[in-house]
Amino acid sequence: MGSFKDVVGHKDIINYIRNAVTENKVSHAYILNGERGSGKKMLANLFATTLLCEKQGPDPCNACHSCHQAESGNHPDIIRVTHEKPNTISVDDIRRQVNEDIQIKPYQGPYKIYIIAEADLMTVQAQNALLKTIEEPPAYAVIFLLTENAEALLPTITSRCVMLKLRNIKDTLIRKYLMETMHVPDYKADMCTAFAQGNMGRAIMLASSDHFNEIREEAVQLLKYINEMDISEVTKAIKKIGTYKLEINDYLDIIMIWYRDVLLYKATKDMDKVVFKDQISYIQERAKKSSYEGIELILESLEKAKTRLKANVNFDLVMELLLLTIKEN
Incomplete structure (x- = not known):
């Protein structure tokens, strides 16, 4: 106990x-x-x-x-x-x-x-x-x-x-627990902490989940290459995302954290605060190419996508609108 x-x-x-x-x-x-x-x-x-x-x-x-x-x-x-x-x-x-x-x-x-x-x-x-x-x-x-x-x-x-x-727990306490008690490596502890948003139970669940790592890898691959994709490749990507329908909020949260990193790096050039430290070269490249307005638009589109999916709007349509917004900005 x-x-x-x-x-x-x-x-x-x-x-x-x-x-x-x-x-x-x-x-x-x-x-x-x-x-x-x-x-x-x-x-x-x-x-x-x-x-x-x-x-x-x-x-x-x-x-x-x-x-x-x-x-x-x-x-x-x-x-x-x-x-x-x-x-x-x-x-x-x-x-x-x-x-x-x-x-x-x-x-x-x-x-x-x-x-x-x-x-x-x-x-x-x-x-x-x-x-x-x-x-x-x-x-x-x-x-x-x-x-x-x-x-x-x-x-x-x-x-x-x-x-x-029960209020949210400080990120520093969650990160410390994941690293010292659960022996989670620092880059993974950063990701789970950012994701948990002050919820210790969620942080522990994410740190223990192999499936979460799989979703993260899929989302990262998409974000690295989406700007080079043509429409047929975007359609294929939507089909693949469809396999994570049940965890779609996690998938969208990963994209949100990625673009928050882009925004943070663009504004401060501070690598220490970036969650996706293992993807820093891609974050730097995206920060150079995207405008502040474009990044804000993507973050707003992610929130809209979550709301639409909750309201049972067609999954493929919601994802297509989102990915095209990401691609254009």
Whole structure:
């Protein structure tokens, strides 16, 4: 399980949790709000483990029976709410797993803890059912609502919970973790860090993914030679990009980072800040040939392409418009 010392970033939240535990000011309901991969589950699990730890310190001891149970996912007083329908947490899920169960006292610890992942999937009826429990909880109950979108929760729920917002982690901390803990080489750590945009979970996933390297190589090959391509070659390139439809946002983000490098180098001539250090000669060449207006236009076109793809506009058409804009600028 580890301890709060092992968590990268989120110092304000960790300090809050430690103080709540040591001063015995634990609330009955918390919302952990942050994007996918930001660390909500990890913090909720550590908080729950600390509350039930037999040593009752500000961090879990990881040695007692309770900590071992929590680590193995078998603690009887930590209930993880599940749902059968993929995109909905129903009123029955909440009634059965929370409202009816919460009346039974803890089996062994001082608290009984409920962790509801993807809490924004709760229907309005499910939220109203949960609200009754949050309004009058037993003294031993603690409920964690994990969400990427706290706005989707009813104001009556959010007003009765302590909101813990997970903010982006500094790039320097992410890069350090990737290089020192995961032993990722510096050029790859730079790429994953730039890509993750402050999200540690995403950085770790990218650093561990061979598929990401493949997408990166494909995008780089395109960017190196797109200006020499004729229309038939552009059409072939679009077909090839089509094989990465599921990861198209990653593919477009790689192109975006490339052109940010071009813009940065054009403006500063500083190679140290460039992410694509292994492609510096191509970045320098593109910076010479492209105007500031042209690079801005490409960056805007990338955002437009993402929006259009999200709206289910024809994939080939969106990519053709994008590649022609890149080619012309």
